[in-house]
Amino acid sequence: MKSWLKKPMLFGVIAGSAFVLPTTIFAEANAEELEGTMIELEEGMNHNETIENAQQYIEEHLSDSFAGLYIDREEKQTGVVVLMFTESIADEHRQALEGFAEQPEDIEIREVDYTEEQLIEKQREIDQDGFEYDDFSIYYTGVDIIDGKVEVGIDPLNEENIQFLQDKYGVELIDVVEGEQATTLEMTTMDTEMDGSMETTDESAQQEEERNFFQKIVDAIKGWFS
Structure with a gap:
């Protein structure tokens, strides 16, 4: 397990809806380093390495009873990898699969009726x-x-x-x-509305991109303490 996942080094202050990150993060890290950190955070939350190792083990030892997998984020924001089988698996296989996770509780093994x-x-x-x-x-x-x-x-x-x-x-x-039949919303536009939207499209897109970026950081840090 990477050391930065063991002991999170990013700290923030939440005041109302404002989230403040230490200026040293942006002063010391260039855009490329920050992007790399975000990629690592995303991979950690998606348990890519855990899933890859578990799938390889299952293919070699448990392919006949394997039913599927998904990430459950209902109880834990960072997610739990749920491995499903159509029959109970031996303790040795259970221990081996749990060993692929950073923490044993990051993997749940469930018995189901159908693949x-x-x-x-x-x-x-x-x-x-x-x-x-x-x-x-x-x-x-x-x-x-x-x-x-x-x-x-x-x-x-x-x-x-x-x-x-x-x-x-x-x-x-x-x-x-x-079920409900899919419908298409009617769009009514006026020339003045179109002119105004053309002027603000680029600015709105940039603002949305910035919001999404900071939201990823907020979600990742929340996951550390959940």
């Missing part, structure tokens, strides 16, 4: 059968890897239509919810 590929196959089946039925329309389908379901958005949503889809595709694999 991600099985969910994708079920989604394809639903899509290939079409979206228009006599009593309802399917507006979208999507794989929910966390809950292990294929979400099917329909309209109108009622017990009869839900039962029809569950009988057709299986209650275990699908979650039928209310």
Whole structure:
């Protein structure tokens, strides 16, 4: 584990909505160094190295039962790598996988009923059968890897239509919810509005870029103390 991750060296003061970073950071670090630091922070929060090592181990030892993975940020902003398997894995494999993380709690091993590929196959089946039925329309389908379901958005949503889809595709694999048809917003513009927007586009883009930059720093530092 990199030393800067063990002991964060950036400190800030939060007063209301203002976030102040020490001037020495910008005085001593040029833009290239700062960009490199942000890349390392992003890679750390995405657990790239942990995931790469875990995937290689799984491919060699646990490929038959591997169901998929994702990063869960609900409890911890820096995220926990969730590895899913369709059956319980031996303690030696569990310990080996946890060893790839900087902290054992950064990896969670979960047992699930279906693999991600099985969910994708079920989604394809639903899509290939079409979206228009006599009593309802399917507006979208999507794989929910966390809950292990294929979400099917329909309209109108009622017990009869839900039962029809569950009988057709299986209650275990699908979650039928209310769907809405995609719409296009009408845009009304006037010449004066267009002229004004042309003048402020570059400035707004620059301000947005600066906000995003500082927000990344704020989010990263918050993660250290969560």
